[in-house]
Amino acid sequence: MNITVINGSPKTRQSITLQHIHLLEKENPGHRFEIIHIGNKIPALEKNPSLEKNPALLDEIVRKMQTSDAVIFAFPVYYALVPSQLKRFFELLGERGEPGLFKGKYATSFSTSIRFFDHTAHNYVQAVCEDLEFSYVNGYSAHMDDFFHEAERQKMLGFFNWFSEVAALKLLVQKKYYPRIPGTVVYDPDIPDQGRQQSLHPPAKVVVLTDETEADANLGHMTRMFAASSMDTVTVKNIRDIGLKNGCLGCCTCGYDNTCIQKDGFRQFYDENLKPADIIIIAGSIRDHYLSSQWKKFLDRCFFNGHVPILQGKRLGFIVSGPLGQTQNLRETLEAISETWHMKSFGMVTDEHGDRDEITARIRDFARSLELAADKDLDMGARFYRVGGGKLFRDFIYATSAVFKADHLFYKKMGVYEDFPQKQIKKGSSTPCSIFSCP
Numbered sequence: 001m002n003i004t005v006i007n008g009s010p011k012t013r014q015s016i017t018l019q020h021i022h023l024l025e026k027e028n029p030g031h032r033f034e035i036i037h038i039g040n041k042i043p044a045l046e047k048n049p050s051l052e053k054n055p056a057l058l059d060e061i062v063r064k065m066q067t068s069d070a071v072i073f074a075f076p077v078y079y080a081l082v083p084s085q086l087k088r089f090f091e092l093l094g095e096r097g098e099p100g101l102f103k104g105k106y107a108t109s110f111s112t113s114i115r116f117f118d119h120t121a122h123n124y125v126q127a128v129c130e131d132l133e134f135s136y137v138n139g140y141s142a143h144m145d146d147f148f149h150e151a152e153r154q155k156m157l158g159f160f161n162w163f164s165e166v167a168a169l170k171l172l173v174q175k176k177y178y179p180r181i182p183g184t185v186v187y188d189p190d191i192p193d194q195g196r197q198q199s200l201h202p203p204a205k206v207v208v209l210t211d212e213t214e215a216d217a218n219l220g221h222m223t224r225m226f227a228a229s230s231m232d233t234v235t236v237k238n239i240r241d242i243g244l245k246n247g248c249l250g251c252c253t254c255g256y257d258n259t260c261i262q263k264d265g266f267r268q269f270y271d272e273n274l275k276p277a278d279i280i281i282i283a284g285s286i287r288d289h290y291l292s293s294q295w296k297k298f299l300d301r302c303f304f305n306g307h308v309p310i311l312q313g314k315r316l317g318f319i320v321s322g323p324l325g326q327t328q329n330l331r332e333t334l335e336a337i338s339e340t341w342h343m344k345s346f347g348m349v350t351d352e353h354g355d356r357d358e359i360t361a362r363i364r365d366f367a368r369s370l371e372l373a374a375d376k377d378l379d380m381g382a383r384f385y386r387v388g389g390g391k392l393f394r395d396f397i398y399a400t401s402a403v404f405k406a407d408h409l410f411y412k413k414m415g416v417y418e419d420f421p422q423k424q425i426k427k428g429s430s431t432p433c434s435i436f437s438c439p
Contacts, residue, residue, distance in 0.1 A: 001031045001032070001068075001069040001070060001164055001167065001168060002031075002032045002034070002067070002068045002069050002070075003031055003032065003033050003034070003068055003069065003070050003071070003072060003164075004034050004036065004064050004065050004068040004070075004071045004072070005021055005033055005034065005035045005036065005071075005072045005074055006036055006038050006065075006071065006072070006073045006074065006086070006089070007021070007035055007036065007037045007038060007039065007074050007075075008038055008039060008073060008074060008075035008076075008082050008083055008085060008086030008089070009037075009039055009074070009075060009076050009083065009250060010039040010040075010083055010085050010246070010247060010248065010249050010250045011039070011249070011250045011251070012037040012039050012040050013037065015076070015250070016076070016112055016144055016147070017074050017075060017076050017110070017111070017112040018035070018074065019147055020074075020110065020112060020142055020146070020147055020156060021033070021035065021072070021074050021110065023147065023153060023156065023157075024156065024157065024160045027157055028157075028160065028161075028164075031164065034064060034068070036061055036064065038061075038085060038086060038089045039083065039085040039086070041057070041061075041089075042085045042088050042089060043246070044057060058092060058096075062093070062096075062101065065102065065105070066101065066102065066105065068105075069106070069167060069168070070105070070106040070107065070108070070163070070164065070167040071102075071105060071106070071107040071108075071134070072107070072108055072109070072110055073086070073107065073108070073109045073110070073125055073129075073139075074109070074110045074111070075109070075110075075111055075121070075125075076111065076112050076113060076144075076250065077111050077112070077113035077116070077117065077118050077121045078248060078250075078296075078300045078303070079296070079299045079300055079302075079303070079333075079337070080116075080117035080120045080121060080332075080333040080336045080337070081120065081121050081124055081290060081296060081333060082121055082124065082125065082296075083247060083248065083250070083296075083300060084247035084248070084293050084296035084297035084299075084300050085247055087290065087293040087296045088293035088296075090128045090288060091287055091288065091292075091293055093132060094128075094131065094132070094288055099133070100133055101132065101133070102129075102132050102133055102134045103133040104133070104135055104170075105133075105134050105135065106134070106135045106136075106137060106163075106166065106167035106170075107129050107134040107135070107136050107137070108136065108137040108138070108139045108140070108163050109121075109122050109125040109126070109129075109139030109140075110139060110140050110142070111139065111140070111141050111142065112142050112143070112144045112146075113141070113142075113143070113144060114143065114144060114392055114393075114396050115141060115143055115392070116389055116392050116393075117333070117336050117389075118141040119141075120329055120332055120333045120336070122138075122139045122141065123176075123329040124289050124290060124329055124333075125139065126138075126139070126176055126177065127176070127177040127288070127289040127329065128288050128289060130175050130176065130177050130178075131177075131179070131288065131289075135170075135172075135173050136173060136175075136176075137163050137166050137167070137173055140156060140159045140160075142156060177289075180323050180326045180327070181323070181326065182323075183323065183352065183353065184218070184321070184322060184323060184351055184352055185351065185354070185355060185356065185359070186217070186218070187217075187218040187221050187222065187321075187351045187356060187359050188217070188221060188356065189221055189225055189356055189359075189360050191221070191224050191225055191228050192228050193228065203232055203233060204232045204278040204279055204371075204374055205232070205233070205235075205276055205277045205278045205279070206230060206232045206233065206234045206235065206277065206278065206279040206280075206281065207234075207235050207236075207237060207273050207274065207277040207279070207280055207281070208223050208226065208227065208234055208235070208236045208237070208281040208283055208319070209237055209239055209273075209280065209281065209282055209283065209298075210223050210236060210237070210238055210239070210283040210284065210319075211238065211239050211240055211283075211284050211285075211291070211292050211294045211295050211298075212238055212240075212283070212285075213240070216285045216321065218285070218321045218351050219283060219284065219285045219319070219321040222283065222319050222321060222349075222351060222359075222363060223236055223281075223283045223319060224236075225360060225363045225364070226281065226319060226349075226363050226366070226367055229363060229364040229367040229368070230367045230370075230371070231367075231371055232279070232371065235273075237269075237273055239294060239295070239298045240294060242264070242265055242266055242269045242298075243264055243265055244264060244266055244294075244297055244298065244301065245262060245264040246262060246297075247296070247297040247300045247301065248297075248300035248301055248303050249261065249262070252403055252404075254303065254304040254305075254306065254406075255306060255403045255404040255405060255406060255407065256405050256406060257405070257406050258304055258305055258306060258308070258406045259304065260301070260304040262301075266301050266304075267304065270302070274311060275310070275311075277314060278314060278315065278374070279314065279315040279316075279317070279370065279374065280311070280314060280315070280316050280317075280343075281316075281317045281318070281319055282295075282316070282317075282318050282319070282334070283318070283319035283320075284319075284320060284321070285320075285321040285322055286320065286321065286322030286323065286324065286327060286330065289327055289329060289330060290330055290333070291320075291330070299337070306404055306406055306407040306410075307393045307396075307397060307404065307407045308406070308407060308410045309340075309341055309342035309343075310341075311341050311342070311343055312341070312342035312343065313342070313343070313344065314343050314344065315343065315344045315345075315346055315370065315373065315374060316337075316338045316341070316343040316344065316345050316346065317345075317346040317347060317348065317349075317366070317370055318334055318347070318348040318349070319348070319349055319350075319363075320348055320349070320350045321350065321351050322350070322351075322352065323352050324348065324350045324352055325350070325352055325353075326352075331348070334348070335385065336385050336389075339382075339383060339385035339386040339389065340385060340386065340389045342386060344373070344378065344379055344380070345380070346369070346370050346373055347366075349362050349363055349366040350362075390416075391419075393407075394411065394416050394417065394419065394420075397411055398411075398417060
């Protein structure tokens with residue numbers, strides 16, 4: 001079989017994910033692998049969004065995917081999804097507007113991670129592949145250390161053999177996602193002046209982060225209505241104005257002292273706008289099955305903080321334009337962000353149903369409820385994402401302290417390692433019970 005591998009890692013040839021693919025290639029000499037490092041091709045496409053200067057660049061990649069027998073999308077998991085570079089590639093494929101390009105072509109995904117929210121990354125790839133009319137076969141999620149263990153390598157090889165046979169036999173595969181039903185209204189309200197009411201609590205610093213473009217009319221009106229409805233002073237910042245050069249490069253240089261190797265103003269923007277804020281609102285329009293690749297780039301770059309919850313205790317809300325109710329995977333990834341950042345999540349407001357007055361009422365009540373939550377210091381408690389993720393991160397940082405030195409020092413200072421089970425024995429009951437025997 002001829003197999004095209006779309007390597008979504010920004011580290012391209014130095015990617016750990018790619019080494020797993022090379023293993024599949026080495027152990028299957030009867031198949032021909034062609035690897036396309038999409039992570040370092042996106043900047044060229046972004047400089048020429050119309051593709052007028054080099055129209056053959058994307059066309060050639062599409063041709064290789066079309067003429068292969070199967071496609072593997074390989075990537076590390078960044079912030080519960082694929083890296084922003086691969087996200088942008090999927091957007092470019094969708095923007096071609098050519099239905100049936102990959103109809104019946106078999107595809108799957110292969111990821112590496114510490115298995116924290118790897119499922120949402122695979123869900124996203126499957127949803128996009130099904131939109132592009134691929135016959136998507138359930139993907140493989142490897143731990144980043146699996147390459148060094150014989151038993152795990154055999155599992156990966158077994159998966160590849162199964163996938164290649166499914167593709168060769170052209171077996172029918174069940175779709176998981178179906179086309180969304182359009183229904184979002186045009187939201188064009190009369191926006192009143194801001195600040196006509198007095199806050200219930202001491203004035204809070206509210207920052208709304210948006211990626212609004214001229215095409216995002218609904219999103220712009222929603223954010224302005226929110227600002228006008230709030231009793232606090234609201235500052236709106238467009239993340240497209242930061243001038244981000246690239247997404248996260250995956251170099252982990254920041255692991256030493258939380259300093260990003262890229263010098264493009266992102267750290268300054270983060271320190272000046274997010275750290276001083278009491279309430280942060282993320283506002284975006286749905287692109288395919290997520291927010292925009294610009295938002296993904298922003299979130300990926302937040303990794304310079306490592307696994308330290310810098311924004312802990314701040315309130316977080318979301319303004320989403322588009323069919324969020326039909327995009328459950330997006331909702332889950334957004335909830336994961338607030339939980340893993342240890343923020344006090346306050347839900348989401350959308351324009352997906354109702355008329356103009358209903359949407360306006362929801363936005364106003366969202367703003368009022370947010371103020372009431374601040375006045376009452378509302379805290380919903382730590383849920384599974386935070387607790388489970390915290391344990392995964394704790395174990396991971398302990399084992400990789402040489403790379404993530406800044407995280408390791410913070411975890412030691414905050415006593416995170418004291419939560420290891422073997423250190424809790426003396427604190428437990430003299431009569432241990434299990435989840436199976438306790439009432």
